[in-house]
Amino acid sequence: MFQSKLIKFCAPTLAGIKCGSLFKFKTIYPLYADELIHKYNSIYNKNGIFFFNLFQRNNYVLIYVYRPKFLINHLYSIESQNFLRLYGYKLNNLDDMLNHLKYRFELLGRTPHEIGLFLGYPLCDVKGFIYNKGKNYKFSGPWKVYDNESETILYFDKCKQCTNLYCSLFESGVPLNKLISLSMN
Numbered sequence: 129m130f131q132s133k134l135i136k137f138c139a140p141t142l143a144g145i146k147c148g149s150l151f152k153f154k155t156i157y158p159l160y161a162d163e164l165i166h167k168y169n170s171i172y173n174k175n176g177i178f179f180f181n182l183f184q185r186n187n188y189v190l191i192y193v194y195r196p197k198f199l200i201n202h203l204y205s206i207e208s209q210n211f212l213r214l215y216g217y218k219l220n221n222l223d224d225m226l227n228h229l230k231y232r233f234e235l236l237g238r239t240p241h242e243i244g245l246f247l248g249y250p251l252c253d254v255k256g257f258i259y260n261k262g263k264n265y266k267f268s269g270p271w272k273v274y275d276n277e278s279e280t281i282l283y284f285d286k287c288k289q290c291t292n293l294y295c296s297l298f299e300s301g302v303p304l305n306k307l308i309s310l311s312m313n
Contacts, residue, residue, distance in 0.1 A: 130164055131304050138193040139294035140287040142177065144311045147198035147248040154188045161189040175308050180226055183233040190233075192246070196222055199246065207251055215242050244271060252276070 130153060135142070137151035155161050165179045172179075176195050183190040200222060203212065209219050215232065218224050232240040244254035249271050256265065256274025265272035269284040294307050 132298065134191075134193065135294050135298045135304070135307065136291065139291040139307075141193050141195060142294065142308050143290050144195065144198070145287060145290055146195075147202045148192060148194035148246050150182070150190060150192055150243075150247065152188050152190055156187055158184055158189065161191070165191065171305075172308060177308060180230075182226075182230055192226070192229075194246070198248070202248055203245060205251070208245055211251060211255070212242060212245065215240070217242075247271075250276065250280070253280075 133151050133153060138149035140146040141149040153161055153164075161184070162181060165181055168179045176197060178194050178196060180192040180194065181189055182192040202208065203222075203225065204219075212219065212225070215228075217228050226246075229240065229243065229246060232242070241254060241258050244257065245251065252275040253271055253273055257272050260274065262272060265274055266277045267273040267281060269281070270287065273280045294310075297307060298304070
């Protein structure tokens, strides 16, 4: 169950196309989710893939799967740094930023809009979503697009093809560790 959800919702991150993805894992035992996250980190960190318990409720955990090198490249532009500072982020290191994102989930009781940056969304689309309150977008796919529509549609297609391929391979018996060794970037 864990691996199939991981592949369904995080294939582009596993393949090196995206810097981060999220998936919700249902469990009545929160410690079990923490054990899984620890186990997967111990196995896959060497491949550049990390797992983080972003948010927890009674019967589910929201797990953030990310590639630190890709994420740092995405978050550390001057524009992104200035934007994140508006929401109280200290830009000292990635761990501090992830812990602040977790804090923002708990503080707001909902998904903070800046999560888009951690998922690899362009800053213009994150800002567009906030400014337009989720309306007036040019295109909607995995996120709402406010700029660079044609380029983003190609990216959406690449992510969809990756997800379809990974799901198909996993269903045919290819193990997760083999899928992670594939790169589609």
